[in-house]
Amino acid sequence: MTARAKLSEEAKFELSMAAASRERANRPVGLVAGAAVVLVAGGVFAAYAMASRAAARGRLERAVVDQAMAEARVEEWKKLAESAGAMPTGGTSEFRVSRMEELAVRAGMKSRPNAPVTRDDKSRPGVVVYSHIYVDVRDPSLAAMIEWMRMACAEIAGLEVEALTVRPEPAGWKMDVTFRRWERTGS
Numbered sequence: 156m157t158a159r160a161k162l163s164e165e166a167k168f169e170l171s172m173a174a175a176s177r178e179r180a181n182r183p184v185g186l187v188a189g190a191a192v193v194l195v196a197g198g199v200f201a202a203y204a205m206a207s208r209a210a211a212r213g214r215l216e217r218a219v220v221d222q223a224m225a226e227a228r229v230e231e232w233k234k235l236a237e238s239a240g241a242m243p244t245g246g247t248s249e250f251r252v253s254r255m256e257e258l259a260v261r262a263g264m265k266s267r268p269n270a271p272v273t274r275d276d277k278s279r280p281g282v283v284v285y286s287h288i289y290v291d292v293r294d295p296s297l298a299a300m301i302e303w304m305r306m307a308c309a310e311i312a313g314l315e316v317e318a319l320t321v322r323p324e325p326a327g328w329k330m331d332v333t334f335r336r337w338e339r340t341g342s
Contacts, residue, residue: 255287255307262303268292271334286317287334295327304332313337 162170256267268289276284294300300321308314317335321328 254311258306258310259303262306263296263299264294264303265296265299266294268303277340281340283338283340285336285338287336289330289332289334292330292332293324293327294330297321297328300328300330304334307334311336 252270255271259267269291271287271289274286274288276286292300304316304319308316314334314336316332318331318333320331322330
């Protein structure tokens with residue numbers, strides 16, 4: 156039989172301290188801590204990447220809308236440039252009061268419109284904007300008045316309706332209308 160050596164309390168304590176120290180040394184705490192740090196850094200990076208992606212997507216969507224608007228403006232500009240060639244030059248004005256009266260009769264209006272007040276705006280270089288203001292145009296048929304305006308804009312080059320006010324009256328309709336026409340000056 157072998158005799159076991161009896162350890163003193165102090166030796167037992169030292170032995171348990173050494174065992175605890177070896178146990179701590181054998182645990183992979185550094186690897187677990189390193190993995191946790193990498194995981195947290197990856198999460199932060201992923202969140203930043205998603206926020207950056209969302210911001211880039213928003214910028215892209217705004218750029219696509221801006222591009223579509225710019226392309227529409229280019230097309231509008233091309234149409235304006237083409238129609239500028241069709242803009243009448245000064246001295247060849249097709250707008251005449253007698254022609255407007257003739258159009259009113261053709262449109263079916265019972266009464267002829269009063270003579271318009273004509274104003275010109277020469278503030279733009281190379282262009283004069285004429286405004287022909289008809290006040291108190293009266294007729295029993297609103298359809299005839301609208302047809303008069305439509306025919307005037309269709310048959311007189313460059314003429315457009317700038318302002319319109321229509322009011323019902325007991326005997327028909329009363330209308331104030333402003334026609335506008337752009338003409339090039341000779342320069």
